Amino acid sequence: MKIDKNVENDGVIFMSIKGEDKGDGGALAKEPAGGSDCSGSEGDVTILAIESSCDETAAAVVRNGREVLSNIISSQIALHTVYGGVVPEIASRKHVEKINGCIRAALSEAGVTLEDIDVVAVTYGPGLVGALLVGVSAAKAISFAQNKPLIGVHHIEGHISANFIENKDLEPPFVCLVVSGGHSHLVVVKDYGEYEIIGQTRDDAAGEAFDKVARAIGLGYPGGPKIDAAAKEGNPDAFTFPQAKISDAEYDFSFSGLKSAVLNIINQAKMQGEELDQADVAASFQKAVVEVLVGHAIKACKEYGYDKLAIAGGVASNTALRTLMEKECAANGIKFFRPSPVLCTDNAAMIGAAAYYEYKKGVRFDLDMNAVPNLPLGDRERRFHAGKA
Ligand code: KG4
Ligand code: ZN
Numbered sequence: 244m245k246i247d248k249n250v251e252n253d254g255v256i257f258m259s260i261k262g263e264d265k266g267d268g269g270a271l272a273k274e275p276a277g278g279s280d281c282s283g284s285e286g287d288v289t290i291l292a293i294e295s296s297c298d299e300t301a302a303a304v305v306r307n308g309r310e311v312l313s314n315i316i317s318s319q320i321a322l323h324t325v326y327g328g329v330v331p332e333i334a335s336r337k338h339v340e341k342i343n344g345c346i347r348a349a350l351s352e353a354g355v356t357l358e359d360i361d362v363v364a365v366t367y368g369p370g371l372v373g374a375l376l377v378g379v380s381a382a383k384a385i386s387f388a389q390n391k392p393l394i395g396v397h398h399i400e401g402h403i404s405a406n407f408i409e410n411k412d413l414e415p416p417f418v419c420l421v422v423s424g425g426h427s428h429l430v431v432v433k434d435y436g437e438y439e440i441i442g443q444t445r446d447d448a449a450g451e452a453f454d455k456v457a458r459a460i461g462l463g464y465p466g467g468p469k470i471d472a473a474a475k476e477g478n479p480d481a482f483t484f485p486q487a488k489i490s491d492a493e494y495d496f497s498f499s500g501l502k503s504a505v506l507n508i509i510n511q512a513k514m515q516g517e518e519l520d521q522a523d524v525a526a527s528f529q530k531a532v533v534e535v536l537v538g539h540a541i542k543a544c545k546e547y548g549y550d551k552l553a554i555a556g557g558v559a560s561n562t563a564l565r566t567l568m569e570k571e572c573a574a575n576g577i578k579f580f581r582p583s584p585v586l587c588t589d590n591a592a593m594i595g596a597a598a599y600y601e602y603k604k605g606v607r608f609d610l611d612m613n614a615v616p617n618l619p620l621g622d623r624e625r626r627f628h629a630g631k632a
Pocket of ligand 2: 398402423424556557588589
């Protein structure tokens, strides 16, 4: 997988992701990567997908759900770093500035025009309402002007569907661990677009815990990638942090106790005038999170009787999580699937993948579709009546 990067004058990073990664383990893609032959054939469904739920403006062209013809991401992360987190107003304003350029680039890199597009898909929730509205408005405008069907996609369903892109043979049912900045869900993907949530976080999401702990130990924002990098230099057994078990819901997660334990160690060290080894804290914290995530996911596969496990969301790009999950899956006879790291974090290709299966089921949204910041996962009733929710 090749990523062309360009830092623009305002600090926004413009990325074009090309090809597919077949060397990152997991199940290998059987078909050739998209991008070279754009002519398509009759019966093909070519989707223009848009994502703007947080701090990435993204557009992609995806054919038949699994072939990515173009994948453009405009990342604002550098703009928010000085504030220690995403500032919603800045995010919305930048989305407005960047969205048309991203869509234009996605079409041109795919070698298609708006006339060639069969469906316009967009993330309509969950996320920051002002940010979501930019993508939703753009998608509605194109759908109306071109008279093309419109499909709203749940952001997390997009993350799960990222697994379909590089794993052409992955089909439901399977178990998926979804770990992002706002979600920690253990889900059984029963069919395309059909989800049963079997576990979720009681407090912080996994990514949120990474971000908060990174801030506390002085690594700054964005916390996940910084802890991942720092942990490589640290001793994961330097500290023993608690791994919460919830007695009445064995697949639920809780990370707030772990976060407090890290804060206690920091305060203790301060009071005793000792200097903490950042890398040791990062590695020990990461180990505690990863062991819980992997433990729950493997247990779910075994108890529910599934032999396929996928991971999704920003935290799924974590090196330690990928390594331990791979090892445990191999030890338990479970086939492990994971997107390349750049498809784990927010992108529009995953939205195009999810939208394809919705399209095949006959899902269509009206032009009164609205952004739904707290959209629940798998709520089909709500998705069919998005504008009226
Ligand atoms: O899926 P995502 O890009 O956005 C949301 O939908 O939330 O996930 C962002 C989250 C952030 O909390 C970030 O710190 C975390 O994913 N993250 C990571 C890594 N890369 C991103 N966490 C751990 N290790 C990483 N390598
Ligand atoms: Zn996300």
